[in-house]
Amino acid sequence: MPRGRSATYDDQREFILAQAAQLFARRGYPATSMNQVAEACNLSKATLYHYYKDKSSLLISIAETHVSRLAALVVEEEASAHTDEERLRRFIYRIVEEYAGAQDAHRVLTDDVRFLEEEDRERVLNQEREVxxxxxxxxxxxxxxxxxxxxxxxxxxxxxxxxxWMFTWMKPGGRLDHASIAPIVADLFLGGIGAVKSPPAIRRPGGRSVKESG
Known part of the structure; x- marks a missing residue:
């Protein structure tokens, strides 16, 4: 009988995807090898191929996983009973939140989908269009x-x-984190610059939060 997958199989695949996304985001997809992915994951190359057959399959999985989460977010919010303004604000808050936890995958989706084969690229782009x-x-x-x-x-x-493009200028540990920038984006988009309010707390370097004065 064929041997079944271990209980940690899916966890290992997710770990590999996270490491690959980080490498692709920092080095670029063309400049990253499967050897480098295996080394980052502390796996042999043969073991890596047990989870993903080639570098393209890694790229497909990173892009599809990320964009599928965004598409699911849209479906959930469209089915909600919120007012029109509440719904758009929630769209903004949730997508910023999603990006905050997937900055490497987002950069890969933005920069590297062009390296996919046409059929795979169109499948990912169609999901982006739905979002x-x-x-x-x-x-x-x-x-x-x-x-x-x-x-x-x-x-x-x-x-x-x-x-x-937040990931190009927002710095970890900076004065503003994703949770505080999301309402700023929503206020600016919906009400103009005069509607933007300072967040109730800002982050100081080192991660400490302090209340705004005034």
Whole structure:
């Protein structure tokens, strides 16, 4: 009889994906070898191939896992009973929260999907389009003329422009973390710069939080 998978098989796959995502994000997908992934995971190359058949399968899994979580977020929020504004704010909060815990995977999704074979790339991009379409519906619901608003998609892409590139400038341990930046993004997008409020607490280097004065 064939030997079944161990109880830790899925955990090991997730660990490998996390290590590979970190390497791809820092070195770039083309410059990262399976040997380097195996070394980062403290595995032999033969053991690594037991979990993933090649480097492309790693890239596919990283991209699909990340974008599937975003797509699931959209489905959950669209099924909620929140008001239109609450729904869009929750979209923003939740996607920022998701990015906070998956910065390497997000960078890989942003930079490296182009290296996939066409069929795999289109599958990932189609899921991305579903995420964008869900956000566009939430944006459109707050504007006159919904649901045929021809600015919903451009406005949504502007919103993603704020969110998607946070990882290029937000520093770990900085004054603002993802939890405090999410409402700033929502206020700016929904109300303009005059609607933005300082967060009730800011982070000092070293991770200590202090109350804003005034």
């Amino acid at each position: 964008v379409a869900g956000f566009a519906r939430a944006v459109s619901a707050l504007r006159p003329g919904a649901p045929s608003d021809d600015l919903a998609k451009p406005l949504t892409m502007l919103l993603f422009g704020m969110i998607n």
